[in-house]
Amino acid sequence: AQTVTQSQPEMSVQEAETVTLSCTYDTSESDYYLFWYKQPPSRQMILVIRQEAYKQQNATENRFSVNFQKAAKSFSLKISDSQLGDAAMYFCAYRSRYNNNDMRFGAGTRLTVKP
Amino acid sequence: DSGVTQTPKHLITATGQRVTLRCSPRSGDLSVYWYQQSLDQGLQFLIQYYNGEERAKGNILERFSAQQFPDLHSELNLSSLELGDSALYFCASSVEGVGSETQYFGPGTRLLVL
Numbered sequence: 001a002q003t004v005t006q007s008q009p010e011m012s013v014q015e016a017e018t019v020t021l022s023c024t025y026d027t028s029e030s031d032y033y034l035f036w037y038k039q040p041p042s043r044q045m046i047l048v049i050r051q052e053a054y055k056q057q058n059a060t061e062n063r064f065s066v067n068f069q070k071a072a073k074s075f076s077l078k079i080s081d082s083q084l085g086d087a088a089m090y091f092c093a094y095r096s097r098y099n100n101n102d103m104r105f106g107a108g109t110r111l112t113v114k115p
Numbered sequence: 116d117s118g119v120t121q122t123p124k125h126l127i128t129a130t131g132q133r134v135t136l137r138c139s140p141r142s143g144d145l146s147v148y149w150y151q152q153s154l155d156q157g158l159q160f161l162i163q164y165y166n167g168e169e170r171a172k173g174n175i176l177e178r179f180s181a182q183q184f185p186d187l188h189s190e191l192n193l194s195s196l197e198l199g200d201s202a203l204y205f206c207a208s209s210v211e212g213v214g215s216e217t218q219y220f221g222p223g224t225r226l227l228v229l
Contacts, residue, residue: 044222
């Protein structure tokens with residue numbers, strides 16, 4: 001079964017600085033999808049960014065970008081120019097393209113942004 | 116706002132009781148997913164429906180059941196509730212329910228079992 005590991009329970013960043021959140025996953029599949037979701041204090045799950053495993057190019061969404069290393073099974077999220085509104089729990093998630101469509105989440109990283 | 120709605124927002128009940136959580140997917144989405152987020156288990160996939168039919172099952176207990184109706188809204192039924200069922204229950208939706216799609220989450224229903 002696929003597992004997703006976020007080794008940093010908590011991270012802190014100064015406003016306007018850059019922070020990187022780590023995620024590794026374990027799978028024997030070659031085609032899959034990876035996601036980062038943000039969960040602010042409102043508890044809403046908000047999609048931040050997604051990456052298709054067959055694409056070599058790293059996904060980017062404004063201040064958010066990923067470093068996808070398929071061979072290393074690593075999928076880190078970089079937040080540039082951090083803002084106070086970025087403070088939240090961040091979850092990395094893996095979804096198989098073929099296998100019963102369920103999505104596996106990591107345990108989450110709590111990001112604090114200091115003014 | 117993701118376009119996915121869930122009711123109620125909060126629910127407090129007692130052990131042994133039964134509750135029903137409701138979800139309306141985004142307009143045009145045919146697939147609905149249910150997730151449970153608890154402190155000890157994290158976020159877990161429970162079950163998926165596509166156009167009224169069950170498509171995939173995850174870590175759903177036998178005391179829990181779900182269905183998707185012709186108007187595509189879905190209900191998650193939790194029975195014989197235990198203290199450990201206290202959690203945040205999310206519904207998510209996507210267009211076709213295939214692995215390539217992004218799932219959009221509702222705001223969740225917070226269940227407290229006393």
